[in-house]
Amino acid sequence: MTIHKPVLLHEVIEGLNLKNGAVVVDATLGGGGHAIEILKRIGETGKLIAIDVDEGAIKSFSSKLKVQSSKVEIRKPKAGNFLTVRDNFVNLKNILGGLGVETVDAILADLGYSSDQMEDGARGLSFQKDADLDMRLDRNNKVTAKDVVNNYTRNELENILKIYGEEKFAQSIAKKIVEYRKDREIETTLELVKTIESAVPEKYRHGRISPATKTFQALRIEVNQELENLEKFIPQAIEVLSPGGRLGIISFHSLEDRIVKNIFRAQARGCLCPKNFPVCRCEHKEKVKIITKKPVVPSAGELESNPRARSSKLRIAEKI
Ligand SMILES: C[S@@+](CC[C@H](N)C(=O)[O-])C[C@H]1O[C@@H](n2cnc3c(N)ncnc32)[C@H](O)[C@@H]1O
Structure with a gap:
């Protein structure tokens, strides 16, 4: 059972x-809320390739699909027309190549984490649950948040917190972490939360927003290489779209949204x-039209x- 509610569902499906x-490719299956609606729209003759890096998401969606199709809410696509792939969307072109699919009509990426993952105490994604400092979506990855927190230099930690967390107390939090780990x-997660709390001024400790929010965001981004993956994924997604096909991306923080916005803009530019060049020499052609200004x-x-x-933003581009 999933507790995840799909975000911007109507807007995504219409868009x-x-x-x-x-x-269609759903590059981030999660709890399958968007996937179910996509299946309803594309019907029995449609094909949905659903990707998730998290084995758990793939497994629980298969049982959800059985229940939904038994209620005749959706008709299962013809055999072979619904595929789940446990992989990282950064490998999109390879995944499709392996399935013998050259082009697709639509791609969705709903970035980040599902509520199921955030609530899963064993993952250590949330600062509200005491757990091992892990944070990996892909259990096959070697680097955990514990490795980052305990092995990165003070400078490296500070940079991650500044850049990925936009954390104004990056310097003092990095300092406290390094001091703490001298002993052990x-x-x-709670050990880290306490260390962060001890690094920020008193008035930030008991506010509405936990002072650990930004550090946890930064660590999740670092552990799961979120921004690099997104930067590599978007051009591949545009490449595999058929003309008129659409790519929709839902982001949850400004760093992701900026990447989506900038790559869409760059791909929408012609020459x-x-x-001051009187005639075009680069022969660069626009690849997409931006649907969501x-x-x-x-x-x-x-x-x-x-x-x-709350913080979700959807951007859509259409292949020319
Ligand atoms: C916000 S949830 C998706 C929710 C889904 N749209 C729904 O309606 O239930 C994001 C999902 O993307 C997966 N994910 C995150 N980064 C990924 C990546 N680079 N490659 C593949 N899956 C990824 C996560 O494991 C998570 O299950």
Whole structure:
């Protein structure tokens, strides 16, 4: 059972312009909320390739699909037309190549973590649950948050917190972590939370937002290589789209959204020659048209029923 509520569901499904029989990639299956709606739209002749780096998400979706199709809410696609792939979306082109799929009609990436993963005490993703400092979505990855916190130099920690966490107390938090680990390793989320609390001014310790929020964000980004993966994924996704096909990306923090916005803009630009060139020499052609001039954000109604949607932003581009 999933507790995850899909974010911007209506906006995504309408924005991807899904047709009966379409071939679609859900690059971040998660609890499958978007996948179920995609299946309803593309019908029995459509094909859905659902990717997730987390084995648990793949397994629990298969049982969810059985229940949903037994309620005749959706018709299962024809045999072989619904595939789940446990892999990182950074390997999109290889994944599709391995399946013999050359082009697709729509791709969705709903970035980050599902509520199931955040609530899973064993993962150490949340500062609200005491757990081993792990944070890996892909259990096959070698580096955990514990490795980062205990082995990175003070400078490296400070940089990660500054850049990935946009944490104004990066310097003092990195200093406290290094002091703490002189005696023993930081092993659990709560040990880390306490260390962070001891590094920030008193008034930030008991506020509405935990002082650990940004450090945890930074560590999750570092451990799961989130920004590098996104930067490598978008151009591949655009490449495999068929003309008129759409790519939708939902991001949850400004660093991700900036990457999506900048790559979409760069791919939507034609000639890249300096302005003073009288004729184009680069022959660069625009690859996409941007459908969402401004990012789509959740309605007040959605925010009320799903506070987790708070920081979500959807951007859509269409292949030319
Ligand atoms: C926000 S959830 C998706 C929720 C889903 N759309 C739904 O409606 O239930 C994000 C999912 O993407 C997966 N994920 C994150 N980064 C990934 C990556 N680089 N490659 C593949 N899956 C990834 C996570 O494991 C998680 O299950």
